[in-house]
Amino acid sequence: xxxxxxxxxxxxxxxxxxxxxxxxxxxxxxxxxxxxxxxxxxxxxxxxxxxxxxxxxxxxxxxxxxxxxxxxxxxxxxxxxxxxxxxxxxxxxxxxxxxxxxxxxxxxxxxxxxxxxxxxxxxxxxxxxxxxxxxxxxxxxxxxxxxxxxxxxxxxxxxxxxxxxxxxxxxxxxxxxxxxxxxxxxxxxxxxxxxxxxxxxxxxxxxxxxxxxxxxxxxxxxxxxxxxxxxxxxxxxxxxxxxxxx
Amino acid sequence: xxxxxxxxxxxxxxxxxxxxxxxxxxxxxxxxxxxxxxxxxxxxxxxxxxxxxxxxxxxxxxxxxxxxxxxxxxxxxxxxxxxxxxxxxxxxxxxxxxxxxxxxxxxxxxxxxxxxxxxxxxxxxxxxxxxxxxxxxxxxxxxxxxxxxxxxxxxxxxxxxxxxxxxxxxxxxxxxxxxxxxxxxxxxxxxxxxxxxxxxxxxxxxxxxxxxxxxxxxxxxxxxxxxxxxxxxxxxxxxxx
Numbered sequence: 001x002x003x004x005x006x007x008x009x010x011x012x013x014x015x016x017x018x019x020x021x022x023x024x025x026x027x028x029x030x031x032x033x034x035x036x037x038x039x040x041x042x043x044x045x046x047x048x049x050x051x052x053x054x055x056x057x058x059x060x061x062x063x064x065x066x067x068x069x070x071x072x073x074x075x076x077x078x079x080x081x082x083x084x085x086x087x088x089x090x091x092x093x094x095x096x097x098x099x100x101x102x103x104x105x106x107x108x109x110x111x112x113x114x115x116x117x118x119x120x121x122x123x124x125x126x127x128x129x130x131x132x133x134x135x136x137x138x139x140x141x142x143x144x145x146x147x148x149x150x151x152x153x154x155x156x157x158x159x160x161x162x163x164x165x166x167x168x169x170x171x172x173x174x175x176x177x178x179x180x181x182x183x184x185x186x187x188x189x190x191x192x193x194x195x196x197x198x199x200x201x202x203x204x205x206x207x208x209x210x211x212x213x214x215x216x217x218x219x220x221x222x223x224x225x226x227x228x229x230x231x232x233x234x235x236x237x238x239x240x241x242x243x244x245x246x
Numbered sequence: 247x248x249x250x251x252x253x254x255x256x257x258x259x260x261x262x263x264x265x266x267x268x269x270x271x272x273x274x275x276x277x278x279x280x281x282x283x284x285x286x287x288x289x290x291x292x293x294x295x296x297x298x299x300x301x302x303x304x305x306x307x308x309x310x311x312x313x314x315x316x317x318x319x320x321x322x323x324x325x326x327x328x329x330x331x332x333x334x335x336x337x338x339x340x341x342x343x344x345x346x347x348x349x350x351x352x353x354x355x356x357x358x359x360x361x362x363x364x365x366x367x368x369x370x371x372x373x374x375x376x377x378x379x380x381x382x383x384x385x386x387x388x389x390x391x392x393x394x395x396x397x398x399x400x401x402x403x404x405x406x407x408x409x410x411x412x413x414x415x416x417x418x419x420x421x422x423x424x425x426x427x428x429x430x431x432x433x434x435x436x437x438x439x440x441x442x443x444x445x446x447x448x449x450x451x452x453x454x455x456x457x458x459x460x461x462x463x464x465x466x467x468x469x470x471x472x473x474x475x476x477x478x479x480x481x482x483x484x485x486x487x
Contacts (some may be wrong), residue, residue, distance in 0.1 A: 144326055145332075150321065151300070152344040152347050162346055167332075245373055
C-alpha cells in the first residue's frame with residue numbers, strides 16, 4: 001500500500017512539473033502537449049490504444065515466458081556441465097558485445113513484421129540477465145550441502161534438482177524481475193524497426209503525423225504497463241519464495 | 247545396519263606443501279565413541295574429511311580406512327556444525343533427504359519413528375524456519391540416524407547450541423548412536439570428557455590418548471571425576487598449543 005501511495009505521489013509530481021513547464025514556456029502543443037490534452041487524447045483514442053496495447057503486451061509476455069524458460073534451461077545446462085561452461089560462456093559474453101538494437105532489422109528480415117520478431121527481441125534482451133543471475137546462484141550452493149549430498153551417495157542429477165536448483169530459485173527470481181523491466185524495451189525496439197501494429201508502431205505513426213499528444217498517450221500506456229508488470233512479477237516472486245519456506 | 251568397523255589412519259597431510267598434521271597414527275575402535283580434541287587449525291576436521299572422502303585440497307600421504315578392509319563409501323554418515331537443513335523441505339522431507347537424493351523411495355514410516363525418537367514427531371510437517379536452533383540440530387540428528395550408517399563422523403555438531411541444548415543433544419546422540427563407530431571432532435574439553443570412550447588430544451605433530459574415567463558415556467557433566475578429567479584435558483590443551 002505504501003509503495004502504491006509513493007508511486008501515486010511520484011506520478012502527481014511529474015504531472016505537476018510537466019504542466020508547469022507547459023504554462024511557463026508556452027511551448028506549442030505539437031512539441032509538448034499539456035497533460036490535460038494528453039488525458040483527453042487517451043480517452044478519445046482508448047479503442048485505438050487498447051488495440052495496440054494488446055499486441056505489445058502479448059509480445060512482452062510471450063517474450064518473458066520464452067526468455068525465462070530458455071534462460072533458466074541454459075543456466076541449468078551451464079551449471080551441470082563444465083564442458084558447456086567452457087564452450088558457452090565466451091559466446092554469452094560475446095553476444096553481449098553486439099548491441100541488441102543492431103539485431104532488430106535482421107530479426108524483422110528473418111521473422112517478418114508480425115509477433116515473432118518482437119518476441120525474439122524481447123527474448124534476446126532478457127536472456128542474458130536471466131541466464132547469468134540464475135547461473136551465478138546455481139554455482140553458489142553452500143559447499144557443505146553438496147558434501148552432505150556426496151556422503152549420502154546422491155546422484156548428480158538428484159543433487160541438481162533437489163538441492164542446487166531449489167537453493168538457487170531466489171537468483172532466478174532476480175533475473176525475472178530484471179526481465180519484467182527489459183522485455184518491454186525489446187518489444188518496442190522491434191516495433192520501431194518494422195511493424196504494422198503495437199504501441200511502438202503507434203508512437204512512430206503519431207510522431208510522423210505530428211500527433212504528439214497521441215505519442216505521449218501511447219508512451220504513458222507503455223510506462224503504466226511496465227510498472228504494473230514490474231510490480232506483479234516482484235510481488236509474485238516474493239510471495240512464491242516466502243510460501244515455500246512456510 | 248552392517249557391523250560397525252574400526253577406523254585407522256596413519257600418515258601425514260600437507261596443504262600447499264605446508265604440513266597440516268602428522269605423521270601420526272589414529273585408530274577408532276569398532277562400535278565406540280572416539281573424541282578428537284584440539285584447538286582450531288590442527289587438522290581435526292581435515293582428518294574427518296579424509297575419512298568421508300571429501301576433497302579439502304590437502305595431500306595425504308599414508309593409509310586410512312576401515313580395519314575390515316572394505317571401502318568406507320556408503321558406510322559413513324556426516325553431521326556438521328551447521329544443521330544443513332533444506333529450508334524449502336518439511337522436517338520429514340529433510341529426514342528422508344538421503345533416499346530422495348539416491349532416487350530411492352523414502353521410508354516415511356521409519357522417518358516418523360526416528361522423528362519420534364528425537365522428540366519432534368509433532369513437527370514433521372513444519373519447515374525448518376519454524377524450529378529453534380536446538381530442534382533443527384535434532385532434525386539433523388534424525389537425518390543422520392535415518393541414513394543408518396555404521397560409521398558416524400561428527401564435526402562439532404553441537405558447538406553452535408546453547409549450553410542446555412548442547413547437553414540435551416549430547417545425551418540424545420549418545421543414546422541413539424550407540425553401537426556405531428563414532429568419531430567426534432570437538433574443541434570443547436567438557437564435551438570430550440562427557441562423550442568419549444576414547445579421547446585423543448590432537449596437536450599438529452601428535453595425538454595423545456588420555457584415558458577417561460571408568461564411567462560410561464554420556465558421563466554426568468557435574469560428576470567429580472568428569473570434572474577432574476575435563477580439567478586434565480584442558481591442561482593438556484594449554485600445554486600442547
